[in-house]
Amino acid sequence: MPFITFEGIDGSGKSSLAKLLAKELEKRGYKVQQTQEPGGTALGLELRQLLLRTSGEPPCPEAELLIYEADRAQHVNTKIKPLLKNNFWVLSDRFYHSSLAFQGAGRDLKIQDVMWLNQFAAGGLSPDLVVLVDCPVDVSFARRAGRVADRFEKEKREFHEKVRNQYLKLAKDESDIFLILESEKKSLDSLLKELIDELNKRGLL
Ligand SMILES: Nc1ncnc2c1ncn2[C@@H]1O[C@H](COP(=O)(O)OP(=O)(O)OP(=O)(O)O)[C@@H](O)[C@H]1O
Ligand SMILES: [Mg+2]
Secondary structure, three states, X not given: OOEEEEEOOOOOOHHHHHHHHHHHHHHOOOEEEEEEOOOOOHHHHHHHHHHXXXXXXXXXXXXXXXXXXXXXXXXXXXXXXXXXXXXXXEEEEOOHHHHHHHHHHXXXXXXXXXXXXXXXXXXXXXXXXXXXXXXXXXXXXXXXXXXXXXXXXXXXXXXXXXXXXXXXXXXXHOOOOEEEEEOOOOOHHHHHHHHHHHHHHOOOO
């Protein structure tokens, strides 16, 4: 069954859209599982705490990447692959393109290193469609106002600009699997319609 990932800067609208798609697919009679990175498994939830907390010793960029990849390996092997085998649609809020954007561009790690580790952790699994929910950094800041910021959300504006630009570059480089949805001025319902149209066009629905 299809494996769909949702990517984008914090507050762009990934979770809202994934939830809407899950509901729509269930309405059509499909088995659907929503999941997330980091934290798609019990072990992953513990790693998520280490990654996102704002107290304690922060990981250096290399350690940060490796913790994400550990979360991913557990996620792929114990959850995503078994679900796909059992005919579930799997919708993941973030997957390995997040590491290319956040650790590669955001933390200035070598893209080649991130790519290699992504492949290792994902064990040959790649998304059928990557939904890049994109909006300007200012819009994402406004949408997150009032939330308690995690370690990434506390980063400066330039960090989020680098992450966003890297996502847009990845979408260009891998245009065969990316769908860019511009979330600044469109309602979630109209974005869902664009997404459903794309799934139909690709023969996934
Ligand atoms: N297209 C949209 N138009 C207006 N508001 C939106 C749109 N998409 C999402 N929002 C609102 O923006 C906020 C952030 O959305 P959401 O939590 O889905 O983003 P996210 O990308 O999952 O964020 P995070 O990375 O922090 O988990 C929510 O209050 C949501 O209702
Ligand atoms: Mg979210």
